[in-house]
Amino acid sequence: MNPLNRLKIAIARTRLTSNKLEPGTEHPLESWILTKVAKEASKSPDLRSVIGRPTPAQVDRTMLRHYQLHKVRKMIEYTGENSYFYKARWKEFGIKPSDIRTYDDLCKIPITEPKELADAPLEFMCVSQTKVMRAFTTSGTSGTRKRLFYTQNDVLNIVDSIAVALRNAGMSENDTLQIMFPSVTAWDPGLMLEGACKVAGLKAVKASTTDIEEQLNIMLANRTSMMIGLTSFIYRITVLAREKADLRGFGMKAIILSSEPLPEAMRREIEDAWGCKALSQYGMTEMGLATTIECGVHDGMHVNMADFLPEVIDPDTGKHCADREEGELIWTSLSFEGSPLVRYRSNDISATIDPPCGCGFKAVGKIAKIRGRRDMQTKIGFGEKVYPLLFDEAILGVKGSLGYQLTIDRPAYKDRLVFKVEFAGEPFQGKEALLKAISGLDEIRSGIENDLLEPPEVEILLPDQKGWVPKTRAIIDNRKQYD
Secondary structure, eight states: OOHHHHHHHHHHHHTOGGGGSOTTOSSHHHHHHHHHHHHHHHHOHHHHHHHOSOOGGGOOHHHHHHHHHHHHHHHHHHHHHHOHHHHHHHHHHTOOGGGOOSGGGGGGSOOBOHHHHHHOGGGGOOSOGGGEEEEEEOOOTTSOOOEEEEEHHHHHHHHHHHHHHHHHTTOOTTOEEEEEOOSOSSSOHHHHHHHHHHHHTOEEEEOOOOOHHHHHHHHHHHTOOEEEEEHHHHHHHHHHHTTTSOGGGGOOSEEEEESSOOOHHHHHHHHHHHSSEEEEEEOOGGGTSOOEEEOTTOSSEEEOTTTEEEEEEOTTTOOBOOTTOOEEEEEEESSOSSSOOSSEEEEEEEOEEOSOOTTSOSSOOEEOOOOEEGGGOEEETTTEEEOHHHHHHHHTTSTTEEEEEEEEEOSSSSBEEEEEEEEOSOHHHHHHHHHHHHHTSHHHHHHHHTTOBOOOEEEEEOOOTTTOOTTOOSEEEOOSSOO
16 A cells, blocks of 8 residues: 555544544444534534533433434535525425424425436535545446435545444454455445445455355455355355355354345354354445444344434325334435435335343434335235245245245236245255245235135255356246236
């Protein structure tokens, strides 16, 4: 690394709040969030008039909520002055910062749709192009790619949040993080993670190869002690490598599964094979990736509430759901300068979980594990709603299952479900076990009993690591007309 780059990293490192936490801080993520709340109160008369001048240790759940509403008001003001889209939106709906005083007042703000961002990304920009440090394009999970613009402050904030999340998962300066995202998306999240670790003074090695032997050799050569990567990719490596190597012998401290939901069947397989905790991480490119991370309690994911405000609403009524009541996640970015989003529709199905948490967090809340996406929901048989996660738990619970794709059609009046399952093991026994697991689902039994669903079919595919494509759509619905 040349001297100029070293100097830039050294300067950036001084701006990271995560590096200023006391060594041995018990809950780094919550301490970091509460420190940011206290700092905001010290410089904002508006917020200080409500919560005073608390120390980080004094910030409670109520103060944190006041902080978030204060940041929403500031964001409405900021976007109204700098974003062509939001300036027109606030004028159209008569939205003023002073309108937002309570959590329920958020429902007065119209939802920002992903299509609106995809159609006109430049209309969301709040800075000139000269101030844009990075431009990211989403991978288009929903079929529509969106473009976001981040300033230097935005990128540093993302780096800071990544670093503190890794520390919360147990990472220290003595650990090496192996970053395992196959390079197939519109932009590689591994690059951001690697850069974040470098700036934060943490050791990391980027390993995007899909070759399993090479991944294991990189672990040995770098003494990898933690992993983060695409959920399905790390799961594949686990299933295919555990018969060839003693995975527990690598001495992993924790494995962070990202970019896809983590079914409990996958978690059990990964934790059993590696002998460490498997933690789920959720984020969106639109919100800068580093949004939430799970703790060892495995009861939801802690949210970076200093920079984001999540809501869960009933998509039919638009009203807030109660604690642990399932609905759709809506996100507001509280700190971004480049392309901030206010009440942005995620299409993800989850729930909010109020603190405290069994891990020790007292003020910072969580969201429940993502159950699926509204735009990936379909119905079978007697109108039963199904998501990929439903079949994930059944299929991946059969030892040897690597992944699947479900095709739904309707040759006559009954729905037909054909599962193509990549399977490492004896094909006949695997097929029998898979049919039993799938047929045991209530949604399948109901359809068959009401004579609206044919018995499910299973086709076994041999493992194909070279031909494997990450993030393949799990359910393909070929029916032309269905409710």
